[in-house]
Amino acid sequence: MQPRNGSFALTLRPGYIYSLTTTSGQHKGTARPAPARPWPLPYRENFDEYPPGETPRLFADIGGAFGTAPCAGRPGNCLQQEVTEQPVRWTSINNYPLTVVGDPESWRNYQVDVDALLQQPGYVELDGRSPATQGRSQGFFSSPPGYHFRIDDQGAWSLYKQDVRSARSTLASGTASFGVGSWHRLGLRMRGDEITVSLDGRPLATVLDGTYRAGQVALQVSPWNRAQFDNLAVQELPAVGEGPQLGAVQPTLVQLAAPGDSAPISTTVTNPGQLPATAIDAQLQAPDGWTASTVSAPPEQLPGGQSAPLSWQLTAPSSATPGRYQATITVTYTEGNLRWIASTTIPVDLSIVPHAQMTAAATSWQPGFEPNLAIDDNPATFWHTEFSPVKAVPPQSITFDLGGNYDVSGLLYLPRQDGNPNGTITGYNVYASPDGTTFTKVASGTWPDDATQKSASFTTGAVRYIRLEGVQAHNDNVSAAEINIIGTPAP
Ligand SMILES: [Ca+2]
Ligand SMILES: [Ca+2]
Numbered sequence: 001m002q003p004r005n006g007s008f009a010l011t012l013r014p015g016y017i018y019s020l021t022t023t024s025g026q027h028k029g030t031a032r033p034a035p036a037r038p039w040p041l042p043y044r045e046n047f048d049e050y051p052p053g054e055t056p057r058l059f060a061d062i063g064g065a066f067g068t069a070p071c072a073g074r075p076g077n078c079l080q081q082e083v084t085e086q087p088v089r090w091t092s093i094n095n096y097p098l099t100v101v102g103d104p105e106s107w108r109n110y111q112v113d114v115d116a117l118l119q120q121p122g123y124v125e126l127d128g129r130s131p132a133t134q135g136r137s138q139g140f141f142s143s144p145p146g147y148h149f150r151i152d153d154q155g156a157w158s159l160y161k162q163d164v165r166s167a168r169s170t171l172a173s174g175t176a177s178f179g180v181g182s183w184h185r186l187g188l189r190m191r192g193d194e195i196t197v198s199l200d201g202r203p204l205a206t207v208l209d210g211t212y213r214a215g216q217v218a219l220q221v222s223p224w225n226r227a228q229f230d231n232l233a234v235q236e237l238p239a240v241g242e243g244p245q246l247g248a249v250q251p252t253l254v255q256l257a258a259p260g261d262s263a264p265i266s267t268t269v270t271n272p273g274q275l276p277a278t279a280i281d282a283q284l285q286a287p288d289g290w291t292a293s294t295v296s297a298p299p300e301q302l303p304g305g306q307s308a309p310l311s312w313q314l315t316a317p318s319s320a321t322p323g324r325y326q327a328t329i330t331v332t333y334t335e336g337n338l339r340w341i342a343s344t345t346i347p348v349d350l351s352i353v354p355h356a357q358m359t360a361a362a363t364s365w366q367p368g369f370e371p372n373l374a375i376d377d378n379p380a381t382f383w384h385t386e387f388s389p390v391k392a393v394p395p396q397s398i399t400f401d402l403g404g405n406y407d408v409s410g411l412l413y414l415p416r417q418d419g420n421p422n423g424t425i426t427g428y429n430v431y432a433s434p435d436g437t438t439f440t441k442v443a444s445g446t447w448p449d450d451a452t453q454k455s456a457s458f459t460t461g462a463v464r465y466i467r468l469e470g471v472q473a474h475n476d477n478v479s480a481a482e483i484n485i486i487g488t489p490a491p
Contacts, residue, residue, distance in 0.1 A: 038105070039102065039103035039106060042233065042236065048076045050068040054068045055068075062099065064081050064082070065083045066079050067079070068080070076230070078115075078229060081225070084225070097225075098143065102234065104131055104216050107216065110128070110190060112187070112189075112217050112232070113185055114186055114219065114229050115231045116184055116186050116227065116229050117181065117182065117183045117227060118153050119181070120225050122153060122227065124219070129147050131214060143166060145212070145215075147190065149187075150220075151199065156175055159173070171209055183230075189237070191237045191239045192241055192338035193341045194206055194339060195207050208341040210343075217234060240337075241275060241336040243272075243335075244332075247307070253377070254349065262314060264314075265311065265329075267344075268307045269310055271304055271333070272304075273304050273336070274304045279333060280301075280332075282294075282330070287320075287325040287326070293313050294312055302333070321350075323350060323412075325348040326346065326347060352412075352486060353408075353487055358375050360383070360399070360401075364385040375400070375482070379414060379481045383398060383480050384423055387477055395471045397468060400466050401436065401464060402487070405462045406489060408432060408459075409458065410455055411466065411484065412453055413428075413453065413483055422474055422475045424447075424451070424473060425468075425470040426447055427473075428444060429441055430458060432458075433463060433464070433466075434463050436464065439465070
């Protein structure tokens with residue numbers, strides 16, 4: 001269209017979106033943003049310089065709406081969560097009330113305090129060390145990773161950490177006095193690996209956790225409640241040190257052939273900091289009833305930049321039940337007047353026939369979903385019967401050569417873990433054979449149609465071959481992410 005005398009007319013149809021643009025001369029702007037630099041502490045915000053109804057600068061709302069409003073029961077203005085019902089969603093993600101502020105990288109060791117008031121029953125949260133996550137995972141939009149101090153109107157409080165997939169673990173919890181309509185001061189102190197929560201200046205708990213070492217501050221409110229915040233203060237805390245680093249663990253999978261057996265576990269601890277580490281403690285947490293005896297203990301002192309070996313002997317009691325377990329290595333030490341922590345978890349198999357010596361064959365498979373993918377120790381890969389161009393319907397089976405003779409007492413079946421239920425076995429038979437030719441049925445039954453690990457128990461005597469047959473399965477496919485055979489070497 002051509003403007004005439006500086007104006008033009010356009011007829012718009014209801015229910016359509018129109019874009020108007022000039023046809024030539026568009027180009028990118030020439031402005032260049034200033035280079036990024038760390039956001040220095042201290043930082044304070046009392047919201048009093050804004051009229052009601054503003055979004056204070058430097059705050060970014062992820063869900064809900066946080067705006068300035070006259071404070072309840074005190075002079076001045078506050079930050080108020082305003083949205084009181086679930087808005088229309090753009091996606092399936094819950095955009096619960098959440099606002100963030102701060103520097104995800106340079107805010108490392110700091111104390112953050114904020115006044116909070118619930119205007120109706122619910123909870124408020126003060127969060128810290130919420131790290132920059134790659135592309136801001138979906139979970140971020142419900143609740144950010146980092147350390148969370150939550151307290152509700154009944155006074156129930158918890159300090160928990162949350163990962164980028166929204167999995168939570170509680171580090172401390174308890175009950176205090178909070179209520180509705182009264183102001184309280186929440187505090188979260190993060191210095192090295194020491195994390196302390198406080199209420200009205202009184203410490204509630206201190207825990208050691210080394211998961212998050214830097215990140216932003218966040219404020220959250222239960223959906224969809226009104227709450228107010230005031231006098232946010234973030235101050236840097238002096239902290240010297242880096243915390244221990246654990247080396248690779250040997251072996252990556254502990255395999256014990258039979259109850260009563262034992263195996264060595266070893267790793268290294270490195271002090272990456274400048275100062276010597278002292279009061280070094282290293283523990284191997286064994287499964288309940290098992291023993292872990294120290295073979296190589298940490299030194300009394302570990303100078304900066306140096307490493308030391310750690311090792312244990314892990315023993316399963318003769319009464320232990322065969323299956324899959326975990327052991328956890330935890331190292332704590334003191335560096336620069338701070339206590340630091342690092343830990344790692346190792347899978348432990350008791351009387352599980354090692355996959356490395358096994359082979360798998362199947363009655364059917366789709367290219368890319370071969371039978372060996374059921375014994376590759378990777379839950380993300382799976383065996384799947386042919387679905388294209390021809391669909392192979394049940395019964396279909398997978399047969400394992402155990403690589404030696406075993407007294408087999410059961411198997412563990414992990415369905416595919418990618419969220420698609422096709423092929424999950426719901427009705428099964430198990431067969432055993434000494435020679436791979438003559439098979440005897442040793443078990444049959446049903447399993448629930450879900451993605452959790454299933455098991456079957458039976459006895460075989462000395463055999464070398466085990467066959468799992470899916471007689472009923474989700475959508476008439478058969479699949480398996482991981483299959484483990486429980487057994488002890490036969491004489
Ligand atoms: Ca204020
Ligand atoms: Ca697999």
